[in-house]
Amino acid sequence: MRKNLLLIAIILLTGIAPSLSAQVSFGKPEKINENWRFILNDQKDGQAVALNDSRWQQVSLPHDWSVKGQLSPTLASCTGFLPGGIGWYRKTIDIPADKQGEKVYLYFEGVYNRSEVFLNGESLGKRPNGYISFMYDATPHIKYGEENVIAVRVDHSQSADSRWYTGSGIYRDVWLVYANPVHIAQWGVYAYPEEVRNGYKLNVEVDIQNEEKSNVSLTVLNELFSPEGKLVAKESKRLVVEAGKENKLTTSLRVNKPSLWSLSDPNLYELKTTVLKGKVVTDQTVTRTGFRSYTFDANKGFALNGEWMKVKGVCIHHDAGVLGAAVPQDVWKRRLETLKEVGVNAIRTSHNPQATDLYNLCDEMGILVLNEMYDEWVFPKRKWLEGWNFGTPGFEGSYDIFKEWSEIDLADFVRRDRNHISVFAWSIGNEVDYPNDPYSHPVLGGEKAGFTQASYGGYNPDAPDAMELGDIAKRLVKVVKTFDNARPVTAGLAGVAMSNETEYP
Structure with a gap:
């Protein structure tokens, strides 16, 4: 009891309040x-x-x-x-x-x-x-x-x-x-649930940055609070971080009978992470998390917490019509409420990372999220300028930054959103395999028997080789798995027959 009172007093004296409102997870x-x-x-x-x-x-x-x-x-x-x-x-x-x-x-x-x-x-x-x-x-x-x-x-x-x-x-x-020079790294807390015998455990990783000129010896305290605000698990570990460097602490918190996150009862827990240098709190943050399990089966489909169900989803872009791209949270909430009323239980972030408000609401409301990155990779898609699929297309886009920025952007995307309990899968691309827009493959020539698709002009040997799609996909999947190995990775296909000949996705 005296230790708990001492910790509360230290927090009040240092003026450090848990950071839950911003995404940076520190300071x-x-x-x-x-x-x-x-x-x-x-x-x-x-x-x-x-x-x-x-x-x-x-x-x-x-x-x-x-x-x-x-x-x-x-x-x-x-x-x-x-x-x-x-x-x-x-x-x-x-x-x-x-x-x-x-x-x-x-x-x-x-x-x-x-x-x-x-x-x-x-x-x-x-x-x-x-x-x-x-x-x-x-x-x-x-x-x-x-x-x-x-x-x-x-x-x-x-x-x-x-x-x-x-x-x-x-x-x-x-x-x-x-922030204190000794602080949790940007998006440096990663918490993911794992079903174990007789309950669950919350796996926790905490990255600490030391921007001082000397090594520091720290205590990192992780406390898990139930939806009712009750402390249900805690763990304290020591960590040494060298001057000017970063170090990671790994731990887990066991909960025997947690209240699971589901579509009908989206129970959320809070993980409070406190970093102490001696008796002084140098940083503290609160990460919202939860407990649930996913099952993907080629024959049965998808199950959440062991309950087999259909994923009834819609694609949502980041704008709100005449309100443009600067969308108030209340608008997102109303849209999601309406979608749930008509039976929607999942959304796909078409086709890029969206505002934090959207993910927070999906966590709170019990909506699954397929979180997607990229509509094009190293080549541009056609952009219609004069109408829909009409006239001469343009080819402006983000393809020109892909080689330099794709892995950096994808890593930041995953690290930012991996704690959202509603995210059940990652997507590394949307329809980057459009036949002849720009990739092509001999299967479009129509000579192979079996499953086919519209050839969109047939095989074009002068177009980029579709086999490159598999190489890029494997590189992107590796980035995702580096920062989150707890979820599957997929992609949206447009040219299924062609892509089946490659390693995409």
């Missing part, structure tokens, strides 16, 4: 969505601290500039006849002098697309994928006790780069994160 996150300035043009030196932005539009995030634009038949039909362009965002923030010695990070849940973030005129980095959440260490450029200027350049000049409406801008939440 003290603060949402900084208000009082941004925006201009829709490629402002010269838009990152400059001395730039006068007082005449720019004042906006609150999330913000999608395309949906507010002028519809025009001269714009691409594939993205809703709405404009893209290049825009700049700026915001001034005060970093208190008493934060000196703490790390400072900027976390963006989603910027569409090809963004570059600056702090006090210095580039923190670029992230071209518009659906990926990302974070920068801003500490080297912070002016403690002074005003600091954040500037973000967003380049959606390739406005016809998708086969659906994308939106443009900082269309998801932005967070400022303060």
Whole structure:
């Protein structure tokens, strides 16, 4: 009892509160969505601290500039006849002098697309994928006790780069994160349930970063709380992390008769992870989790917690019609409630990572999630500009960043979402095997007997070889399995007969 009181006192004295609202899984996150300035043009030196932005539009995030634009038949039909362009965002923030010695990070849940973030005129980095959440260490450029200027350049000049409406801008939440130099790594807590004899265990991995100049000896405490808030399991372990490095702790928490997560009773547990250096709490976070089991059988289908069922799912894109890509949580909730009312029990994130709100709601409401990444890989798909499957297509897209960024983006995608109990499988691509768009294979020549499909022009020996699909798929699956080996990996097929000749998926 005295130890418990001492731990509570330490937490209160250090001012560290568990981080459940932001996705970064460490530190003290603060949402900084208000009082941004925006201009829709490629402002010269838009990152400059001395730039006068007082005449720019004042906006609150999330913000999608395309949906507010002028519809025009001269714009691409594939993205809703709405404009893209290049825009700049700026915001001034005060970093208190008493934060000196703490790390400072900027976390963006989603910027569409090809963004570059600056702090006090210095580039923190670029992230071209518009659906990926990302974070920068801003500490080297912070002016403690002074005003600091954040500037973000967003380049959606390739406005016809998708086969659906994308939106443009900082269309998801932005967070400022303060942290002790010794803290849990970004997305550094991984918890996954495993059914064992006479119950379940929650496997837990915790990555700790030590950004101090000397080695540290730590105690990592994991406490599991039931849906009713009762402490049901805990484990404390020691961990040494070398200076400037990262180290991982692995443990498990046993629960004999947990309340299972299901479609009708989505019971959620909370895992509180506390990092102590001596008696001082250096970091703490809360991870929402749960207990359930999946079974996939080629003959019987799918079972959740041993109950065989049909997965009755729909594909959901990240926008909300006339609201654009900056979708309020209440809108997501209403849509999911309506879908459940008509019998839907699963969604597929077509065809990219979505906002955290969506996954949180699926956890809470009991909806399975097939979490998907990528609509195209190293080659672009046709993008219709003048109508649906009509006219001359365009070939803008994200294919040009795939070789450099695909494994980085996929790893971040999995690490961000792997704790969502509603996610039951990963998808590494959607219909990247369209026959002759661009891949081709001799089976399209129609000479092979058996299962066939529309040939879409027959075999084209000059097109990219479909056998490459298997090589890419195996590489992507390896990335997923590196960070989550508890779920299956699949992909959406369009050219089934052709893909059956390859190793995709």
